[in-house]
Amino acid sequence: MAxxxxxxxxxxxxxxxxxxxxxxxxxxxxxxxxxxENCHWxxxxxxxxxxxxxxxxxxxQLWPVALATPDGRGHPLIMVGPVAVLPDLQNEGYGKAxxxxxxxxxxxxxxDGNAPLPQVMIGDPDYYGRWGFNADHxxxxxxxxxxxxxxxxxxxxxxxxxxxxxxxxxxAG
Numbered sequence: 001m002a003x004x005x006x007x008x009x010x011x012x013x014x015x016x017x018x019x020x021x022x023x024x025x026x027x028x029x030x031x032x033x034x035x036x037e038n039c040h041w042x043x044x045x046x047x048x049x050x051x052x053x054x055x056x057x058x059x060x061q062l063w064p065v066a067l068a069t070p071d072g073r074g075h076p077l078i079m080v081g082p083v084a085v086l087p088d089l090q091n092e093g094y095g096k097a098x099x100x101x102x103x104x105x106x107x108x109x110x111x112d113g114n115a116p117l118p119q120v121m122i123g124d125p126d127y128y129g130r131w132g133f134n135a136d137h138x139x140x141x142x143x144x145x146x147x148x149x150x151x152x153x154x155x156x157x158x159x160x161x162x163x164x165x166x167x168x169x170x171x172a173g
Contacts, residue, residue: 002094004101007046007059014056015048022058022084031145032122036063036079039170045078045109047101049085049094058085060098062106065120067141067166075162076171078106080121080155099131103155118156120168128153140165 110116
C-alpha cells in the first residue's frame with residue numbers, strides 16, 4: 001500500500017534523483033522551471049509517495065507563483081508540479097495519490113467557506129482535467145519560455161477573478 005509523506009521528510013538528493021529519472025537531466029531547461037525560478041516549493045502542500053517497501057516512488061511539488069498583468073500587478077497562484085513518478089512505477093496510481101494529497105491540502109489550507117488560491121500547471125489536459133484543470137481561461141497568459149497553450153491549465157472556482165492577460169513567474173510578494 002502506498003504511503004504519502006510530507007516532501008520535507010525526504011532527502012533532497014533523492015528528490016533530485018527521482019526528478020532526473022522521471023523527466024531527464026535536462027529538465028531544468030523547461031519553461032516550468034523558469035516560472036518558479038528562485039522559489040522554494042511550499043511545505044505542507046508538497047508530498048512524496050512511498051511504495052509497498054517504503055522506497056521513494058514519486059513526488060509532487062507546489063510552488064508560489066503569480067500572474068503579472070501588463071501593468072505589473074501580481075495575482076498569486078499555486079503552481080502544481082512537477083508530478084513525478086519513477087518510470088517503472090507509472091500507471092500504478094502513485095500520481096493520482098499525489099494529486100489527491102496535494103489538492104486536498106490546498107483545499108484544507110483555504111479553510112471553511114473560503115476558496116483556495118487558484119492553481120496553475122503545465123500538463124496533459126486530458127489527464128489533469130479529472131481534477132478540474134483546463135485551459136479555458138489561460139489563452140492570453142504567457143510564460144517565460146516555450147509552451148503549448150492548450151497545456152497551460154488552471155483550476156479555479158471562479159476564474160473571473162483573474163486577469164485575462166498576464167505573464168506567469170515567481171511570486172515576489
